[in-house]
Amino acid sequence: MSQHRAMLEIHALEKRFGQTEVLKNIDLKVREGELVFVIGPSGSGKSTMLRCCNRLEEPTSGAIMIDGARITDIPRRDLDKMRLKVGMVFQGFHLYPHMTVLKNVMLAQVKALGRSKAEAEARALDMLDQVGLKHKADARPSELSGGQQQRVAIARAVALDPKVMLFDEPTSALDPELVGSVLNVMKDLRQKGMTMLVVSHEMAFAREAADRVVFMDGGYVVEQGPPEEVFGNPKSERLKAFLSRVSGTAAA
Amino acid sequence: MRFLETFFNPAVIGQYLPDIIAAMWVTIYLAVATVLTGVLLGAGLACIRAANLKSVNFCIIVFADVMRALPPLVLILILYFGMPSVGLSLSAEVVIWLVLSSVLTAFAEEIFWGGLTAVPAGQWEAGRATGHSKFQTLIYIALPQAVRMGIPPLVNRILATTKLTALGSVIGVKEILSVASSAQSFSGSATPLTMAAIAYMIIFIPAVIASHWVERRFSYKM
Ligand SMILES: Nc1ncnc2c1ncn2[C@@H]1O[C@H](COP(=O)(O)OP(=O)(O)O)[C@@H](O)[C@H]1O
Ligand SMILES: [Mg+2]
Numbered sequence: 001m002s003q004h005r006a007m008l009e010i011h012a013l014e015k016r017f018g019q020t021e022v023l024k025n026i027d028l029k030v031r032e033g034e035l036v037f038v039i040g041p042s043g044s045g046k047s048t049m050l051r052c053c054n055r056l057e058e059p060t061s062g063a064i065m066i067d068g069a070r071i072t073d074i075p076r077r078d079l080d081k082m083r084l085k086v087g088m089v090f091q092g093f094h095l096y097p098h099m100t101v102l103k104n105v106m107l108a109q110v111k112a113l114g115r116s117k118a119e120a121e122a123r124a125l126d127m128l129d130q131v132g133l134k135h136k137a138d139a140r141p142s143e144l145s146g147g148q149q150q151r152v153a154i155a156r157a158v159a160l161d162p163k164v165m166l167f168d169e170p171t172s173a174l175d176p177e178l179v180g181s182v183l184n185v186m187k188d189l190r191q192k193g194m195t196m197l198v199v200s201h202e203m204a205f206a207r208e209a210a211d212r213v214v215f216m217d218g219g220y221v222v223e224q225g226p227p228e229e230v231f232g233n234p235k236s237e238r239l240k241a242f243l244s245r246v247s248g249t250a251a252a
Numbered sequence: 253m254r255f256l257e258t259f260f261n262p263a264v265i266g267q268y269l270p271d272i273i274a275a276m277w278v279t280i281y282l283a284v285a286t287v288l289t290g291v292l293l294g295a296g297l298a299c300i301r302a303a304n305l306k307s308v309n310f311c312i313i314v315f316a317d318v319m320r321a322l323p324p325l326v327l328i329l330i331l332y333f334g335m336p337s338v339g340l341s342l343s344a345e346v347v348i349w350l351v352l353s354s355v356l357t358a359f360a361e362e363i364f365w366g367g368l369t370a371v372p373a374g375q376w377e378a379g380r381a382t383g384h385s386k387f388q389t390l391i392y393i394a395l396p397q398a399v400r401m402g403i404p405p406l407v408n409r410i411l412a413t414t415k416l417t418a419l420g421s422v423i424g425v426k427e428i429l430s431v432a433s434s435a436q437s438f439s440g441s442a443t444p445l446t447m448a449a450i451a452y453m454i455i456f457i458p459a460v461i462a463s464h465w466v467e468r469r470f471s472y473k474m
Contacts, residue, residue, distance in 0.1 A: 094378035112383035
């Protein structure tokens with residue numbers, strides 16, 4: 001993997017909300033085709049870091065590069081174009097409830113990317129097929145299970161051909177029996193070479209699919225390495241404490 | 253017998269039916285013009301309000317509050333009897349249309365704005381994160397949801413406002429109530445008023461039924 005160029009690079013990223021400093025000094029690199037897993041206690045700034053990567057939050061200082069282009073100092077009017085390169089999947093899916101599943105996957109292709117309707121529809125159907133939901137194309141989001149909604153949300157983001165996919169706890173809102181179907185779609189994506197930055201607490205999935213695991217705490221990256229290292233031989237006390245806490249709850 | 257004679261006198265019906273039918277068209281025309289103007293301007297103002305420009309929003313809020321607070325009849329009388337003395341005379345129809353559309357605009361703006369603020373933040377984020385501009389997110393994602401949420405109160409408000417076309421009788425618009433009440437004084441019979449009630453029902457019962465259909469058609473589970 002090391003011969004691959006960096007697709008997403010975060011340098012000295014800082015983010016403050018008023019007086020509260022949420023990200024203190026984040027450095028992180030995700031190479032092309034890599035799946036990097038981010039773990040850490042709630043409130044440690046994981047979501048904020050992801051949201052800085054497509055500037056849903058404005059970083060206070062630092063630099064973020066996507067595919068070599070510095071996205072932290074592009075003007076506001078170019079943000080929309082930049083965001084096409086960065087797909088994002090939310091914990092709460094956020095499908096558009098007033099549209100069919102197919103229209104959900106088509107909308108940004110047509111309005112933001114400028115594809116023709118026919119092209120967008122063909123691509124949407126192909127994407128829905130890849131996530132196993134082509135037969136739901138004409139359904140409303142409310143008629144789908146949470147796992148199905150999340151797979152549509154992934155299809156909606158990937159249909160725009162992003163360079164990087166950001167996942168913010170994509171399975172945390174799901175009933176346990178629905179988690180697997182979403183993780184399978186993510187594994188598929190990885191196999192197709194998508195670069196992915198994933199915030200999640202699915203440790204088994206991390207062991208199986210992640211190239212690297214990053215542990216964040218208190219606005220810093222405290223430790224990172226291959227999953228066997230991070231899970232098998234944690235160095236910092238904070239990571240040890242965190243791992244014993246989550247493995248306790250995961251076993252329950 | 254006395255009852256039928258008073259409220260359903262055939263001779264009076266025959267005499268005034270053409271006038272009442274003509275008046276129905278005036279009422280329909282004013283109602284449709286009011287609804288189109290009010291709903292479109294209301295949606296437009298709610299969208300402008302979403303742009304979050306302080307001074308513009310202040311004006312919108314003042315307009316909406318004043319229009320919702322004042323009795324429409326007061327505005328109608330001011331425009332019809334007051335404006336000519338400052339050199340602006342408007343026909344009675346135009347006055348009714350202006351006042352009722354302004355009132356409906358104010359209510360529609362508040363209803364759509366309420367809907368817009370109730371659209372979850374995640375919808376905006378999903379829209380922006382997939383590369384839509386703020387405007388596109390508003391038009392394709394937030395507004396359609398706001399409109400759907402607003403349909404039940406909007407339908408009620410539309411029915412309430414369009415019935416106020418009857419206020420046209422005060423300034424001589426030849427709508428249903430005005431034609432019926434002058435027919436009543438000429439004929440000395442209450443029958444034209446019965447005819448007016450039936451005429452209103454012929455117009456508004458289908459409107460109420462259509463509104464149920466619209467509410468069903470555009471409702472969905474979140
Ligand atoms: N918009 C915001 N305004 C103020 N504080 C915020 C905002 N978003 C997040 N925070 C704070 O930043 C901290 C980190 O939040 P978050 O990035 O969501 O953490 P995580 O995803 O790791 O749980 C939390 O303490 C949270 O309260
Ligand atoms: Mg979070």
